[in-house]
Amino acid sequence: MKFLKTITFIVFLLSVNTIYAQQILKKGFLVACGDDKLFIIDPAKSNDNHTEIVWSWEVKNSEGLPKEYIPLLKSLDDCKPVMNNKKILVTSSSGATIIVNIGNKKVEFYAMTPMAHSADILPKNRIVVANSTHKDGNSIELYDLLKNEKVLFRDTLYSGHGVVWNAKENLLYVLGYKHLKSYELIDWKTENPSLKLVNSWEIPDNSGHDLSRIDDENFLISTHNSVFLFNSKIKSFTPFDLLKDRKDVKSLNYSHKTNSLVYTIAEESWWTENIYMVNPMKTIKLPGLKLYKVRKAI
Incomplete structure (x- = not known):
């Protein structure tokens, strides 16, 4: 009887821990990354x-x-909540992309990706990575979550900085130095998937930096000198009023329903110690961290 009670108690603890793990990253919480650290x-x-x-x-x-990946993850630059906010997709400009399970803190995927600046999850657990200016970079690369380090497809993209999957359109949007591009998924049910370029638009300013999705047809793009709204239905770029003419915005998270905004700006060279919010208006500080991007769980 005592043995059964012990087993029952252990099962109870495991179930509590599982529930707790699923609740760590709640909707509205922020994921921040900088140096070799992640924070919720x-x-x-x-x-x-x-x-x-x-x-x-x-x-x-x-x-x-x-172990060889440790020096490749010394400068984390993007950290997207994925898979129902249970995992974080992380890129490092030092040369790697990984997925971290929030509940047990284990790395579940890893690949060497030169000057990686952003990534996103595609259907069938595939991962797309945007690589910036590096002799082996300037590209987008496609991976499978279950196949560490194996590149399935590659295409050129100068100064790759942003990738966002839009399920409504079944299109992948990618941002480079001067262009926003869209791709469709090809041979996706096979072992040899690829991406086909559908459209390419010249952005209104140089140095495309961050790309984020607002809804099924609206995206935000930051550049060196400003922030723009892109509408994929009418294929147009317009200034984003809340951050119009704001230089060096590194990450953007906006909700049109609440008109709330979370963002970071380069304030010390390429990094900052501050997360800025609008509606509600506040500044969240991470002193001593070379913070690059922040993402909001939705």
Whole structure:
């Protein structure tokens, strides 16, 4: 009887831990990355004097990651919540892309990706990565979540900085130095999938930096000198009023329903220690961290 009670208690603890793990990254929480660290932040409990960190992860303490990847993850630059907010898709400009399971903090995918700046999940658990200016970069690369390090497809993209999948259109949008492009999925049910270029648009300013999705047909693009709204239905770029003419915006997260905005700006060379919010208006600080991008769980 005592043995059965012990087993029952262990099962109970495991179920509680599973539930807790699923709740770590709630809708509206922020994922921030910089240096070799990831953080999940509760913005509602954060203010100018306090940052409510509910979860953190550091490369050197990770499980499931080959040791040779540690120096390739010293400068994390994008960290997207994926798979129902249970995992984080991470890129590093030092040369790698990984997926971290939030619940157990283990690395579940890894690949060497030169000067990686952004990534996204595509159907059938495939991963697309945008690589920036590097002798082996300037590209988008396609991977399978279950096949570490194996490139399935590659296309050129000068100064790749953004990738966003839009399920409504069944199109992938990618951002480079001077162009926004869209791709369709080809041979997706086979072992040899690829991407086919559908459209390419010249953006209104040089140095395309961040690409984020607002809804089924609206996207935000940051450049060196400003931020623009792109509408995929009418294929147009217009200034984004909340950050019009704002230079060096590194990441953007906007909800048109609440008119709320979360963003980062390069304030010390390419990095910052601050996360800025609009509606509600506040600044969240991560002192001592070379923060690059922040993403909002939806």
